[in-house]
Amino acid sequence: MLKKLLIPAVFLSVLGQAAHADETVDNLYNAADAIRQKLELSNHAWTVDMHAHQGNIVETGVSNEAMINETMVVQYNNAIQTVLNTSYLTAKDVFEEKHNEAVDNMHMAIDDLMGATTKLSTVSVVAELAVNADTTQEQLQVQQALAQTDMTITETDVNNYNTALNDVEKFAQQAGAFLSAAQDDSITSAVDNYSAQNNIAVASYSAIEYTQDIDKFVISYDNDLYMSFSGFFQNKMVSADDIYNNTAYMQ
Numbered sequence: 527m528l529k530k531l532l533i534p535a536v537f538l539s540v541l542g543q544a545a546h547a548d549e550t551v552d553n554l555y556n557a558a559d560a561i562r563q564k565l566e567l568s569n570h571a572w573t574v575d576m577h578a579h580q581g582n583i584v585e586t587g588v589s590n591e592a593m594i595n596e597t598m599v600v601q602y603n604n605a606i607q608t609v610l611n612t613s614y615l616t617a618k619d620v621f622e623e624k625h626n627e628a629v630d631n632m633h634m635a636i637d638d639l640m641g642a643t644t645k646l647s648t649v650s651v652v653a654e655l656a657v658n659a660d661t662t663q664e665q666l667q668v669q670q671a672l673a674q675t676d677m678t679i680t681e682t683d684v685n686n687y688n689t690a691l692n693d694v695e696k697f698a699q700q701a702g703a704f705l706s707a708a709q710d711d712s713i714t715s716a717v718d719n720y721s722a723q724n725n726i727a728v729a730s731y732s733a734i735e736y737t738q739d740i741d742k743f744v745i746s747y748d749n750d751l752y753m754s755f756s757g758f759f760q761n762k763m764v765s766a767d768d769i770y771n772n773t774a775y776m777q
Contacts, residue, residue, distance in 0.1 A: 548614060554605040560598055567592035615729040617717035621708035624734060628701035635693035642687035648677040703736040706759050707743060713755060717745065720753050738763075 570592075574584055615623070652672075659665045671677075707713050721728045726747055733746045741763075742756035 550605070550608050554609050557598070557602040557605040561594055561602055564592050564594050564598075615727070617714040617721070617728050618708050620717075620728050620731070620734075621704045621714070625701050625704035625708060628697045628704060632694060632697035632701055635690055635697055639687070639690035639694055642683065642690045645683045646679055646687060649679065652677050699738050700736060702762065702764075703738070703743070703759065704734075706762055710758060713743075713758065716755070717753065724751055726751065 574588070577584055655668045655671060659668045717728060724747075726749070730747060731745050732748045733744075735744050735746075736742070737744075740756060741759055742754060744752060744754045746752040
């Protein structure tokens with residue numbers, strides 16, 4: 527059965543937790559400390575040396591106390607491997623990581639858009655030629671220019687342009703949403719607590735999806751657990767008017 531945590535914005539509360547070492551780290555310490563104690567006992571070898579030089583005879587088995595057995599080795603190596611395989615990222619860390627990933631993808635999409643725009647730059651040249659062609663002579667010059675140079679555009683070029691535009695929008699959307707989530711203590715606390723309650727690592731998610739139209743995040747895990755939260759970022763939405771009427775970034 528799916529276990530779900532739905533978090534309405536108005537009811538979500540911050541549930542603080544005291545910092546504590548993860549169980550995997552505790553196990554690593556215990557395994558390492560057990561061997562360390564044996565190594566400390568071995569430092570008493572100088573005492574054995576002293577007795578030998580004095581003609582004293584140590585009893586058989588006195589070294590057993592400092593012996594490291596196979597079980598201790600297995601527990602230690604397993605503890606190391608477990609720590610290596612465990613994610614200790616908090617919800618804030620995960621959201622910031624996803625933000626950076628989306629930003630990288632957005633930058634690549636912008637590069638693709640610039641390349642696609644360059645491919646279509648002949649359209650601007652044609653527009654400049656046509657806008658000033660008022661007389662018959664000027665119109666003939668436009669015709670001649672078009673005959674001498676192929677200024678048509680291909681469907682492939684247009685598709686590449688449109689795809690790049692969509693990608694820029696998509697990744698910008700994700701980058702903004704992930705950063706906003708990372709900066710919202712009520713969200714990160716809820717995700718951290720939910721993960722702790724279900725004994726799962728925050729970073730073990732199978733998918734994190736944000737849908738802008740309904741302002742909703744869904745975090746899914748492979749074991750049929752998921753949580754969702756919505757309505758947190760209504761005051762951070764940017765419209766087409768906000769984009770196209772803003773000349774602050776125009777060169």
